[in-house]
Amino acid sequence: MTRIQKAVITAAGRGTRHFPATRTLQKEMMPLVDRDGTTKPAIQIIVEEAIEAGIEEICLIVSPESEPQLRAHFSALSDNDPAAPLYRGKPWAMEEAERLAAMGERLRYLVQQQPEGYGHAVYCARAFVGEDPFLLLLGDHVYIAGSKVPCSRQLMNVFAQHQAPTSAVQRTHENQLHLFGTLTGRRLPAGEVYEVTRIMEKPSLEVAEEELRTPGLRRGEYLCFFGIHALPPAVFEALEYHIRQDIRERGEIQLTSSLDLLREKGRYLAAEIDGARYDMGVPFGYIQTQLALALNSPARRMVLSQLPHLLTIGDLEALR
Numbered sequence: 001m002t003r004i005q006k007a008v009i010t011a012a013g014r015g016t017r018h019f020p021a022t023r024t025l026q027k028e029m030m031p032l033v034d035r036d037g038t039t040k041p042a043i044q045i046i047v048e049e050a051i052e053a054g055i056e057e058i059c060l061i062v063s064p065e066s067e068p069q070l071r072a073h074f075s076a077l078s079d080n081d082p083a084a085p086l087y088r089g090k091p092w093a094m095e096e097a098e099r100l101a102a103m104g105e106r107l108r109y110l111v112q113q114q115p116e117g118y119g120h121a122v123y124c125a126r127a128f129v130g131e132d133p134f135l136l137l138l139g140d141h142v143y144i145a146g147s148k149v150p151c152s153r154q155l156m157n158v159f160a161q162h163q164a165p166t167s168a169v170q171r172t173h174e175n176q177l178h179l180f181g182t183l184t185g186r187r188l189p190a191g192e193v194y195e196v197t198r199i200m201e202k203p204s205l206e207v208a209e210e211e212l213r214t215p216g217l218r219r220g221e222y223l224c225f226f227g228i229h230a231l232p233p234a235v236f237e238a239l240e241y242h243i244r245q246d247i248r249e250r251g252e253i254q255l256t257s258s259l260d261l262l263r264e265k266g267r268y269l270a271a272e273i274d275g276a277r278y279d280m281g282v283p284f285g286y287i288q289t290q291l292a293l294a295l296n297s298p299a300r301r302m303v304l305s306q307l308p309h310l311l312t313i314g315d316l317e318a319l320r
Helices: 042-052 066-073 091-106 118-123 151-162 174-179 205-211 235-244 256-264 283-295 300-310 313-319
Strands: 006-011 031-033 039-041 057-062 107-111 134-138 141-145 166-173 181-187 193-201 221-231 269-272 275-279
Touching: 006 042, 006 118, 031 042, 031 283, 039 042, 042 057, 042 066, 042 091, 042 134, 042 141, 042 151, 057 066, 066 107, 091 107, 118 235, 118 256, 134 141, 134 151, 141 151, 141 221, 141 283, 151 166, 151 221, 151 269, 151 275, 166 174, 166 181, 166 193, 174 205, 174 221, 193 205, 193 256, 221 256, 221 275, 235 256, 275 283, 283 300
Parallel strands: 006 057, 006 134, 057 107, 166 269
Antiparallel strands: 031 039, 134 221, 141 275, 166 221, 181 193, 181 221, 193 269
16 A cells, blocks of 8 residues: 545535525535634535645545536636626735635546435545545544644554554444444554454444443443545445445445445554544534634634623523
């Protein structure tokens, strides 16, 4: 295996849980105020995460409806753009437009024609990936590192050291197991890295207690997917098997079952990430994402200072 230079970001979901906002707007295009104070669509924050980690080429898996929105966003502000006159004389806006155009040069677009599931979306990138290892990110998860090293870079460092497929994980309370792929394994002597022995998609609490407990974790804690994976091209063989056999979970081709098949054929690792993931693809998660970005920005003190003005006496009593 060689150094990871390619990334795949899935952005083909219809975003039904954000309806009616997503009636005309792709969920990954919903705006957030980032840590630098700039208002950006979520997908731009994730693209910047990959670029900051050292990725050179990025493939966006899109739906037929979302492709025009994404292409238009990651493009230069031309004279033919109806909005161009609004930004002339605003240097900051022109600088942002140039940055978007530069990002757009790194991007490739592949269309998932039908919503067949996360695993199927990833499989669409097979030709783009070729024989290279790649970074896989979710288009509706925003990652905030707990250090100066981006979450994606942390995972890529583990991959570079061990040269084995590696999934980022986070210790997660049992009441959230229905939201995430979950795994278990044996912790290696150095660092927060595990040799994975089992992977399951959104297990029930009963199954998790029986089969997915990880030694060293507190009771009620499990290792759940963080939303970033560093994978070899062999994952596409596992995905192809599930697609050809039409093996589905909840009616869709899942990635998790293919990762478990990949694990059965060789060494598979998981790495705890110093950071947090936020799912902006659901309404409450969208609120959490924006709050987390604000609290990790220079506006943190201002945000905290305003909270008492937003809370009623009843709210304060409830918090106690």
